[in-house]
Amino acid sequence: MMKQVCLFLAAMLLLCLAPMPYGYFQFVRFVAMVAFGLMAYRYYQCGKRNAAVGFAVLALLFQPFAKVALGRGLWNVVDVVVAALLVAICFWGRRRRRGCDEQEQKPLPSALMEGEEVEMDMGCQLLPNELVYVAKEEKGELENLFEQHPEVLEEWGQTIGFQIVYLPLLLKKLKEKRVLRYRAPYLTDAELSEVAIGNDFLLKFLERPADKDKVKQGFLRTENAHKGNEGEEKAKGRFYPLTSKGDVPLSEQLQRIGRQISWENARTKKRIEADGGEQNEFDDSPANQFDGSFAEQFDDSTTDQLIEEVRERVAQLRQRGIAEYVLEQLIHPDDRLSRMLITKDGRILLPDYNHMEIKMEPLVKAVYLLFLRHSEGIVFKQLPEYRTELTEIYSWLRPSGLTPRALQSIADVTNPTNNSINEKCTRIRAAFVGEFDEYMAKSYYIDGPRGDVKKIALPRNLVVWE
Numbered sequence: 001m002m003k004q005v006c007l008f009l010a011a012m013l014l015l016c017l018a019p020m021p022y023g024y025f026q027f028v029r030f031v032a033m034v035a036f037g038l039m040a041y042r043y044y045q046c047g048k049r050n051a052a053v054g055f056a057v058l059a060l061l062f063q064p065f066a067k068v069a070l071g072r073g074l075w076n077v078v079d080v081v082v083a084a085l086l087v088a089i090c091f092w093g094r095r096r097r098r099g100c101d102e103q104e105q106k107p108l109p110s111a112l113m114e115g116e117e118v119e120m121d122m123g124c125q126l127l128p129n130e131l132v133y134v135a136k137e138e139k140g141e142l143e144n145l146f147e148q149h150p151e152v153l154e155e156w157g158q159t160i161g162f163q164i165v166y167l168p169l170l171l172k173k174l175k176e177k178r179v180l181r182y183r184a185p186y187l188t189d190a191e192l193s194e195v196a197i198g199n200d201f202l203l204k205f206l207e208r209p210a211d212k213d214k215v216k217q218g219f220l221r222t223e224n225a226h227k228g229n230e231g232e233e234k235a236k237g238r239f240y241p242l243t244s245k246g247d248v249p250l251s252e253q254l255q256r257i258g259r260q261i262s263w264e265n266a267r268t269k270k271r272i273e274a275d276g277g278e279q280n281e282f283d284d285s286p287a288n289q290f291d292g293s294f295a296e297q298f299d300d301s302t303t304d305q306l307i308e309e310v311r312e313r314v315a316q317l318r319q320r321g322i323a324e325y326v327l328e329q330l331i332h333p334d335d336r337l338s339r340m341l342i343t344k345d346g347r348i349l350l351p352d353y354n355h356m357e358i359k360m361e362p363l364v365k366a367v368y369l370l371f372l373r374h375s376e377g378i379v380f381k382q383l384p385e386y387r388t389e390l391t392e393i394y395s396w397l398r399p400s401g402l403t404p405r406a407l408q409s410i411a412d413v414t415n416p417t418n419n420s421i422n423e424k425c426t427r428i429r430a431a432f433v434g435e436f437d438e439y440m441a442k443s444y445y446i447d448g449p450r451g452d453v454k455k456i457a458l459p460r461n462l463v464v465w466e
């Protein structure tokens with residue numbers, strides 16, 4: 001399109017050498033002003049500031065409102081020179097693959113940025129839509145800007161379709177959303193406040209020491225994820241430099257990085273289509289931390305809905321992508337189990353997990369306490385034998401008395417052909433997995449192979465009954 005505009009305008013300028021009506025010269029001035037103004041804007045978007053300024057000057061020169069009096073002879077010279085320039089731009093642009101007019105199809109130079117774009121091998125992978133800010137030197141000008149005005153990165157990320165990660169702010173969000181507490185419920189508030197991370201976190205995953213010297217400050221993303229010889233995660237990393245020095249505004253640097261990424265994605269897509277293969281996608285589906293094993297025995301929409309609700313809650317608490325690497329580095333769940341205290345009024349407390357209380361509905365809690373009493377476990381088909389004991393526990397939790405409806409619920413939950421026991425066990429599991437990581441929660445809820453004994457794995461020396 002730009003080529004046709006340039007050639008059309010060049011022809012109009014050359015016609016000005018002929019004796020034309022005065023209205024024609026006015027029309028040429030107006031068309032030239034609009035065309036040169038648009039070209040100035042296009043070149044500015046492409047980062048070609050000198051060309052943008054030049055065409056802006058031409059737009060002012062040709063504007064018809066406040067005419068520049070150069071005389072007929074000098075104007076003819078200007079018309080010829082500008083026409084020649086437009087023709088030259090057309091053919092020069094073809095040799096340069098149409099230059100700025102097809103900027104999205106051509107890799108952008110990084111001369112305006114500090115250093116060059118770097119490709120490196122990494123021992124980890126990010127999600128395909130994540131860009132992580134990386135810097136060796138902390139508390140620089142850019143760091144202060146991003147911490148005080150996080151909307152700068154958020155708005156840019158929305159524009160280019162990427163999740164922009166600034167690690168110090170990410171850690172702050174993880175703390176605010178109880179993610180760290182969920183992962184390690186045994187940590188005190190003082191211990192959590194000491195957890196910190198720097199913008200140099202990802203440097204430890206670079207496999208070549210020389211690459212660390214090339215990375216000063218900028219954004220890092222991964223592509224071409226694959227498994228190493230020993231099954232470990234590996235990926236190609238791509239680093240986009242950013243600088244607070246020089247005359248290039250931050251906004252312009254961010255625009256250039258966005259266009260560069262767009263070009264790279266388009267190139268990768270074309271290569272994959274040409275090879276007839278499929279792109280190696282990251283698995284960004286939520287981790288299946290809740291498999292609903294009890295629901296396998298019966299088809300019940302209530303249980304399925306509960307499982308989905310818990311799965312969504314766990315996904316929100318666990319986070320994914322770069323947050324998973326951050327969490328793994330900062331806090332790795334261990335086998336630090338808490339004591340369980342069953343109070344006189346039937347509350348379930350975990351003193352070593354910051355006095356956490358596990359809340360359940362009365363009948364659900366009664367089922368849990370029944371299994372807690374029997375460390376050897378219970379086979380579901382033998383539940384009718386425990387109906388009397390379950391009724392006693394439920395009466396303790398509901399001293400006001402049992403209604404006919406409550407008695408019917410107890411009969412249903414001790415009927416192995418009824419789905420009630422599976423639904424109650426699912427709710428028990430949800431009560432624990434909804435509060436802290438599955439890695440530790442599995443020791444607290446009722447579990448066991450299908451058709452076999454179901455029991456609570458928590459060592460009974462950790463259980464205290466008031």
